[in-house]
Amino acid sequence: MILSPSHIIRLRLDILCLALTLCILNFSCKSELKTDAKAEVKTETKNQKPVLSLSNSEANEIKELLNSNEILNNSFEEQKTKADKAIVNGIEVPVPKDPGGGYSHEKHKRNYGEMYAAGIAYMITRDSKYSEFVTNMLLAYADMYPQLPLHPKRKENHPAGKLFWQGLNESVWLVNTIQAYNLVSDAISPEDKKTIENNVFRKVAEFISVDSKKTFNKIHNHGTWAVAGVGMTGYVLKDQDMVDRALYGSNKDKKTGFLKQIDMLFSPEGYYSEGPYYQRYAMMPFMLFGQAIQRNQPDLKIFEYRDQLLGKAVTTVLQLTDENGAFFPFNDALKEKNYLTSELIFASNIAYAYYNDSSLLPITHEHNKVSISGAGLSVAKALQNFNAREYEKKSLLITDGKDGNDGGLALLRMPNLQRNEKLTTVFKFASQGMGHGHFDRLSLFLYDGKQEIIQDYGAARFLNVESKQGGRYLPENKTWAKQTIAHNTVTVDETSQFGANVKASSEVSPKLLFSNVRNKDLQIVSAKEENAYDDIAMQRTIALVEGKNSEQPPFVIDVYRISSANKHQYDLNFMYQGHLMETNFEYLKANTLSPLGTKNGYQHLWKLAEGKSDHNLATFTWLNKNRFYSISSLVSEDSKMVFSILGANDPEFNLRNDASYMLRENDKKDHVFVNIIEPHGNFDPKLESVQNPHSRVKHIQLLFSDENYTIVKAIFNNNENYTLAIVNNNHDPHKKHTVTVEDQEFQWTGNYNLKTN
Amino acid sequence: MILSPSHIIRLRLDILCLALTLCILNFSCKSELKTDAKAEVKTETKNQKPVLSLSNSEANEIKELLNSNEILNNSFEEQKTKADKAIVNGIEVPVPKDPGGGYSHEKHKRNYGEMYAAGIAYMITRDSKYSEFVTNMLLAYADMYPQLPLHPKRKENHPAGKLFWQGLNESVWLVNTIQAYNLVSDAISPEDKKTIENNVFRKVAEFISVDSKKTFNKIHNHGTWAVAGVGMTGYVLKDQDMVDRALYGSNKDKKTGFLKQIDMLFSPEGYYSEGPYYQRYAMMPFMLFGQAIQRNQPDLKIFEYRDQLLGKAVTTVLQLTDENGAFFPFNDALKEKNYLTSELIFASNIAYAYYNDSSLLPITHEHNKVSISGAGLSVAKALQNFNAREYEKKSLLITDGKDGNDGGLALLRMPNLQRNEKLTTVFKFASQGMGHGHFDRLSLFLYDGKQEIIQDYGAARFLNVESKQGGRYLPENKTWAKQTIAHNTVTVDETSQFGANVKASSEVSPKLLFSNVRNKDLQIVSAKEENAYDDIAMQRTIALVEGKNSEQPPFVIDVYRISSANKHQYDLNFMYQGHLMETNFEYLKANTLSPLGTKNGYQHLWKLAEGKSDHNLATFTWLNKNRFYSISSLVSEDSKMVFSILGANDPEFNLRNDASYMLRENDKKDHVFVNIIEPHGNFDPKLESVQNPHSRVKHIQLLFSDENYTIVKAIFNNNENYTLAIVNNNHDPHKKHTVTVEDQEFQWTGNYNLKTN
Incomplete structure (x- = not known):
């Protein structure tokens, strides 16, 4: 603001x-x-030193408030304790030697954290031991850095750093270290300043922006860290050329650089194309550099840029979390990560300070920590009289692509009244999301309250665990986690979408057909994907429905329509979490286990059992944390129901042993999968009582399906029934439609209609 | 009191x-x-009606306190709401027809709960609609009961009921229903009383105590429910003969009956031989009947009986819980059960009221509910000024057997200072525990804080889930859960202890050799089992050690010594919970999976991998909820390390897919397994930092082993080392021992010695 x-x-x-x-x-x-x-973040007057995040007057105000503001005091004490410990341990700037997780790598990471903490401690206490610590460490870097070659453990085809094996770490180092320097620079002698600026900051900035120009000009989070580091360094060093290159790209032609990144990497709603796990990470340089720009070039109105895009991006990444606050784990993502992470403390503090958006306060309250900065000060003051409430998670349609035309994500959230919790369905029809994207178009996942019910595997990686390939992405990330079969969508002919080719997949996106996520009783989204397989068009429609009987939880109607001129095998997989309770069909469990297939992820699934049904409804019920769930599916005598468990061809125990349930159709051209996914009961161990352990679905019918319309009907045990009509073509919310099925005429207006009896 | x-x-x-x-x-x-x-539970004067749990004056006091005592009010409102709902729904007493989980079964269960709730509601409100509800329902039972045959769905070789398929349920019905009747009997006409007493209570009591005499005289929890129901009925009907038969057995010769049950079913510390899961259940009739005896025959001093055995039993079952309050899941046990269960609300309320034991208040506080009774009133009053604190769990040696000579259990608990949590090791060397016992002698399990790290599988059962064989114990309970291989102990020649024969196993028990659980730095227990296999003697010594470096968590030294004149295969299995991170040995994972064996539980394990080591230390590290654990084992070139996962030969998906790690020794006569089990690090997803991911153990040595002594040494990476000397024979805490190993002389006094350098 x-x-x-x-x-x-x-x-x-x-x-x-x-x-x-x-x-x-x-x-x-x-x-x-x-x-x-709240919005009081002052622009410093011109004759003072440039400020990145914390001015002298803000520091003074923080100092005054420490006694009365607990959150501010705790947040400051944490930084001060870290700085004090670092001073006791002494300065060590090792020659770069080790890869990620190794000693020199971790030490250089720790160093920037400690310099930043000491910088904060200096600003608040004005005790010179802190400024001296930063100065001396920077002088040690000044001694070493100019002579450094590329890192000895650099990886092929990966931009290298000098302090670190990856260039990315070098940029992160700069983002942190330039802030530390900025905080203490008043206390450094002109001579030392010169040494540090010339031998550290100019050298690092040059390495990042000139030697590593390709990354610097990349429209990618690595590029964002690079331009943020270099741009902030430009402000501190009063080098406007450096700033301009960061803002507008190496050639200052606005074809790359920070503004172009804001233009290209986000959708109009602020969705970052790599997905929430990486968005969390990227938001830190976006917001820190944004803050520095706002303080030093307020005329750029960076927080207003692209219709307040940076603010929207913070809100969007927070909305892209489950009820535990963990990011929806699609693309390469670690499930342990949630919005309590330090990147989002910085980002949400800055967003609050500049947009005065009080909807963020529940998050900052949960953080129970603020950044020691002007922005953190605003938040700390606001929290002093804040009444704790939950962060409001909404049903949202979030488009993907810079113009919002590259598909997107639907977050369908509906209260489960009985449990005072939400049922959340995530439907993903987004673009590839670059190198960390998975081949998961038209995938669905389901949460009940805080529990994953139908999961996305996330990434195959144990972050920073040395014994698991140095904590890097594991080979199984490529062979399993990215493959289509690892997701709750259809795999055709045991081959991943786009043949698992990122380049091909990045060129085209799924398309949103229609949506309505604002309705209390029915939230519905339909999307299509026509490029993932050569001769196949796929359309999936997901409806989250509050039933007639509001004592029962909401349920999902899932209609997955496939058309092709040729015969194929269609596998619709569900990675369910829990324990099988019952099926209404016979299956045979194997006495020795073999992989389900030989490639494209299938080689990692042990085939446990295969079933067939002699009627046209297949019901599978499982238990998860004392609650029952069912998938009821329209099937034929030829359909196969396949159970498997993950872990085959996994020589180093890298994969979790997760379960899956697959509906398999062979030799089909056109096919419509119709499924009802319902939570429906619970076991109370205290009372030893079981409520509604069986699916409520009695029949599923496909009443009609052609290129224009699909009409399905679900009939429940109590004869409640739900008829969903879906328009497949020429979408128009005002158009009238009539379909006659046998003697029955269906009439409605708009892209869909749900009739309940 | x-x-x-x-x-x-x-x-x-x-x-x-x-x-x-x-x-x-x-x-x-x-x-x-x-x-x-607190201890104010009045004995009613003789001219009033007999009282089981709630007198008129107590009811009046409760009524007065409802406005000011929230917990009392909420507890009462819960009962009243239940009664109100029941009255709205009307009375239905169906002809018994269905087995457990079926309609008539569940309905008769609901009926007694509703009558009891209505009885409570009547006592507090004196509103006759409640007494009428109970009266009318009892009259309906009076109409039906005398004509009832044995239940049509009774099971072979299982005592049958009339209302229920099992006699046990009939007793539970009586325990609840006689209380309901007692609460409202003042309001019933003499004529109706006569009908009800003659056609319901005398008939049910006769069925239970005469027709089902065998169960009635059983020293078993089914017997306890039977005598409690009949004895309480005796008090209410003023039939002292009925009471005496309940107290002293059918023949009133004290060879069976309630007092004999107290004598026989508990150890001197109040351990109930079936284990905590069933002790929880049994404590309800023990305490309810105890309370009725105290009120009606105070001269019997039942709560003083056997050195206050009933009070000790309540404390012991509460101590036999993990940090979530869940009962340690040995023998047939469901892991979902914890001390918040209604049985323990009754039992802990009564224990508090009669023993005035304020150590129970944290539990009653956690219940957030009291029974509406004189005992519950005492607790509710005490809680009004109670400052919440944690229930204190102690390190305990709990003997088994009526004289405490049948082995026992050791609960070793040591604080993990870094995490402000406890490491808990359970060592089981108890008797068989009757029909629900498992063949698990010398088994070990480990908890870190609230997490299971090395688990006991518990029972294979989904309680009351109809689709899982009516909620009964599953076939896999016998074929897997009870077998020795399902436990963290040694299986010899792929055969369970005692050939899985309950009768043989029940005749002999393991023996405690020595223990010290009171030491801050070292808690140690040693026990032997010499009967489980014909020609084999086994001794296991478990030591929980606080290392020299108190910044590191405690660790376990596990010394399992086996001697035999003949060669055998020894499999020491660990059912670890978590994900494999690393081993220091090579292993080969299978490309198709086959069961590990053909019987005795082995048929249920898929063999995943087998490893061998070319040096004498095998280290296996796993991750559980972001924390690292290792088992470091002394091995030879012949040792095999086997990884498996549960789920083979499980045609109906009844088993969980749990993991196990096994140390296998072939063709051995004498053998000593020496293992160090240590928690040692963590992953912080917020900071993305990993601390101590590797085991700290560098070497393990078996310095000496014969029939008299075992001496082992563990050397850590920092050269810290621990030498543990164990006396195997002639135990005496004051005896001096000298052993010379090569040039080194070991001298100590007592049954063990830990030397740390």
């Missing part, structure tokens, strides 16, 4: 009011002050 | 004091009142 004249007047009035009340009696107008002070 | 004259005087003084203060000013002497009022 930019301070307008009216804001300044209100601010002054508030300050006057505060002064008066403090003088007269023990009664303050704090709450009014708070409201507007 | 019995009210002594001094108690009564103090009580009167308290009441006077209260009255005075309430009159004079708004200041009360509540806290002093509370202290003694």
Whole structure:
């Protein structure tokens, strides 16, 4: 937020009011002050040193508030304790030698964290031991850096660093270290400043922006870290050319650089194409550099840029989390990561400070920590009178692609009234998401409250665990986690979408056909993918339905329509979490286990059992944390139901032993998978009672399907029934449709219709 | 507790004091009142109706306190709401027809719960709609019961009921229903009373105590439910013969009956031989009947009986829980069960009321509910000024057997200072525990804080889940869960202990050799089992050690010594929970999976991999909830390390897919397994940092082993080392021992010695 004249007047009035009340009696107008002070992030006057995140006056205010503001005090004490420990341990700047996880790698990472902490400690305490620590460490870097070759453990086909095996780490080092330097620079002698600026910052910035130009100009999070580091360094060194290259690209032609990254990497809603796990990581340089730009070139109105894109991006990444706060684990993602991560403390603090968006306060409250910065100060003050409430997660349609035309994501959330929890369905029809993307188009996943019910595997990786290939992505990430069969979508002929070719997949995206996520009783999204396989068009429609009987939880109608001129095998897989309770069909379990297939991820699944049904409804029920779930499927006598468990061809125990249930159709041209996915009961171990352990679905019918319409009907045990009509072509919310099936006429207006009896 | 004259005087003084203060000013002497009022459970005077759990005066006091005592109010409201709903739904007493989980079964269960709730509601509100509900339902039972044959779905070789397929359920019905009747009987006409008493209670009591005499006289929890129901009925019907048969057995010769059950079913510390899962269940009739005896025959001093055995039994079952409050899942046990279960609300309330044992209050506080009874009233009053604190779990040696000579259990608990949590090792060397016992002698399990690290499988059962064989024990409970290989102990020649014969196993027990569980730095227990296999003697010594470096978590030294005149295969299995991270040995994973064996549980394990080591230390490290654990084992070139996963020969998906790691020794006569089991690090997903991912153990040595002594040494990476000397024979805590190994002389006093360098 930019301070307008009216804001300044209100601010002054508030300050006057505060002064008066403090003088007269023990009664303050704090709450009014708070409201507007939220946005109080001052632009420093020109004759002071440039400021990246924390000005002298902000530091003074923080110092004054430490006694009365617990969160601020704790956050500061954490930094100060870290700095104190670092000073006791002494300075060590080792010659770069080890890869990720190794000693020199971890030491250089620790060094920037400690310099940053000491910088904070100096700003608040003004104790010179902190500034000396930063200065001396930077002088040690100044001694070493100019002579450094490329890192000895650099990887082929991967941009190298000098301090680190990867160039990315070098940029992160710079983002942190330039802030540390900025915080203490007042206390450094002109001579040392010169040494440090010339031998460290200019050298590192040159390495990143010139020697590693390709990465620097990349429209990618590695590029963002690079331009953020270099741009912030430019402000501190008062080198506008450096800043301009960061903002507009090496050639300053705006074809690359920070603004172009904002243009290209986000959808209009602020979705970052690599997905939430990487968005979390990317938001840190986006917001830190954004903050530095706002403070040093306020005329650029960076936080207003592209219709307040940076603010939207913070909100969107927070919405892309489950009820534990963990990021939806699609693409390469570690499930352990949630919004309590330090990157999102910085990002949400800055977003709050500049957008004055109080919807973020529940998150910052959960953080129980702020960044020691002007932004963190705003948050800490706002939290002082904040009544804890939950962060509001909404049903959202989030488009992908810079223009919002490259498919997207639907987050369908519906309260489960009985349990005071939400049922959440994620439907992914987004673009590839670059190198960390998975071949998972039209995939679905389901959460009940805090539990994963139908999961996305996430990434095959044990981050920073040395024994698991140095903590890098494991080979099984490529051979399993990225493959289509690892996802809750259809794999054709045991081959992944686009033949698992990133380049081919990146060129085209699925398309949203229609959606309505605002309805209380019915949230529905339909998307199509026509390029993943040569001769196949696929359309999936996901509807989250609150049934007639509101004592029962909502359920999902899943209609997956495939058309092709040729015969294929279609495998619709569900990676369910839990324990099989019952099926309404016979199956045979194997006495020796063999892999389900030989390639494209199939080689990693042990085939446990195969079943067939002699009627046209296949029901599979499982238990997850004392709750029952069922998938009821329209099948024929030729359909196969296949159970498998992950872990085959996994020589080093890299994979989890997760379960899956697959509906397999052979020799089909056109096919429509119709499934009802329902939570439906629970086991109470205290009372030893079981409620509704069986699926409520009695029949599923495919009433009609052609290129224009699909009509399905689900009939429940109590004869409640739901008829869903879907328009497959020429979508128009106002168009009237009529379909006659046998004697029955179906009429409706718009892209879909759900009729309930 | 019995009210002594001094108690009564103090009580009167308290009441006077209260009255005075309430009159004079708004200041009360509540806290002093509370202290003694805890034990205020009045013996009703002779001319009133007999009381089982709640007298009129107690009911009046509860009514008065409802406004001011939230826990009492909520507990009462729960009962009242249940009764109100039941009245709205009307009375239905179906003809018995269905087995467990079926409609008539569940309905009769619900009926007694609703009658009990209505009885409570009547006592507090005196609203006749509640007494009428109970009366009318009992009249309906009176109409039906006398004509009932044995239940049509009774099981062969299982005592049958009439209302229920199992006699046990009939007893439970009676325990609940006689209380309901007792609560409302004042309001029933003499004529109806006669009908109900003659056609229901005398008939049911006769069926249970005469027709089903065998169960009634059983020293077993089914017997306890039977005598409790009949004995309580005897008090209410003023039929002392009925009471005496319940107390002293059918023949009133004290060879069976309640007192004999107390004598025989518990060890001196109050351990119930079936294990904690069934002890939880058994404590309800023990305590309810105990309470009824105390109120109606106080001279029997039942709560003092056998050195306050009933009180000890409540404490012991509460101590036999993990940090989640779940019962240690040995023998047939469901892991979902914890001390919040209703049986333990009754039992802990009664124990608190009669023993005035404030150590129970944290549990009753966690219950957040009391029974609506005199005992519950005492607890509710005590909780009003209770400051929440954790229930104190201790390191305990709990003997088994009525004289404490049949082995036992060791609970070793040591704080993990870094994490402010406890490491808990359970060592089981108890008797068979009757029909629900497992063949698990000398088994070990490990918990870190709230996490299971090395688990006991528990029972193969989905309680009350109809689709899983009606919720009964599954076939795999016998073929897997009870077998020795399912436990963390040694299986010889792929055969379970005692050939899985309960009768043979019940005749002999393991023996405790020595123990010390009170030491801060070292808790140690040694036990032997010499009967499980014909020609084999086994001794296991478990030591929980706080290392020299208190920044590292405690670790376990596990020395398992086997001697035999003949050659055997010894399999020491560990059912670890988590994901394999690394081994220091090579292994080969199979490309098709086959079962590890053909019988005795082996048929259920898929063999995943087998490894061998070319040096004498095998290290296996796994990750559980972001923490690292290792088992380091002394091995030879002939040792095999086998990885498997559960689920083979499991045609209906009844088993969980749990992992195991086995040390296998072939063709050995004598052998000593020496293992160090250590937690040693963690992964912090927020910081993305990994600490201590590798085992700290560098060498393990077996310095000496014969029939008299075993001496082992573990050397850590930092050269810290631990030498543990164990006496195998002639145990005496004061005896001096000298062993010379090569040039080194080991001298110590007592049954063990740990030397640390």
